[in-house]
Amino acid sequence: MDQPLRVTVTAETNPAAYLKEEGFSQMAEVNVSGWQQVCALDAIPELGARVVKSAHGNIAVFRNAENEVFALLDKCPHKGGPLSQGIVFGRKVACPLHGWNIGLDDGNAVAPDVGCARSFQVKVDSGQVWLEV
Numbered sequence: 001m002d003q004p005l006r007v008t009v010t011a012e013t014n015p016a017a018y019l020k021e022e023g024f025s026q027m028a029e030v031n032v033s034g035w036q037q038v039c040a041l042d043a044i045p046e047l048g049a050r051v052v053k054s055a056h057g058n059i060a061v062f063r064n065a066e067n068e069v070f071a072l073l074d075k076c077p078h079k080g081g082p083l084s085q086g087i088v089f090g091r092k093v094a095c096p097l098h099g100w101n102i103g104l105d106d107g108n109a110v111a112p113d114v115g116c117a118r119s120f121q122v123k124v125d126s127g128q129v130w131l132e133v
């Protein structure tokens with residue numbers, strides 16, 4: 001029998017005050033596996049991200065200028081920086097700690113850097129963002 005979906009949205013404090021002001025401070029939580037509806041596309045700031053708590057750890061769901069969405073474990077492959085607080089450009093995000101560029105499609109660091117953040121399937125349907133966890 002399927003477990004009921006439980007999505008909880010809570011206010012969380014981000015370290016950088018400007019991020020809070022820009023609406024980066026909401027966090028969703030998914031507690032079951034499979035495709036889960038996490039938020040409206042508009043709830044993700046353009047060129048930013050929203051964090052979803054999951055059994056895998058925090059997942060950063062990004063939105064770029066073309067309204068494409070991507071999902072990566074919120075942990076830079078360099079030293080674990082919060083990718084959700086990075087700057088999205090094209091199909092990449094710049095880590096806020098040391099500036100590594102991480103591909104949003106697959107989580108791979110852009111050469112010459114080496115490493116990979118786990119990626120997750122994500123899609124938009126009728127303005128709602130769905131994440132496979």
Ligand code: FES
Binds near residue numbers: 076077081095098
């Ligand atoms: S932790 Fe991301 S570049 Fe260092």
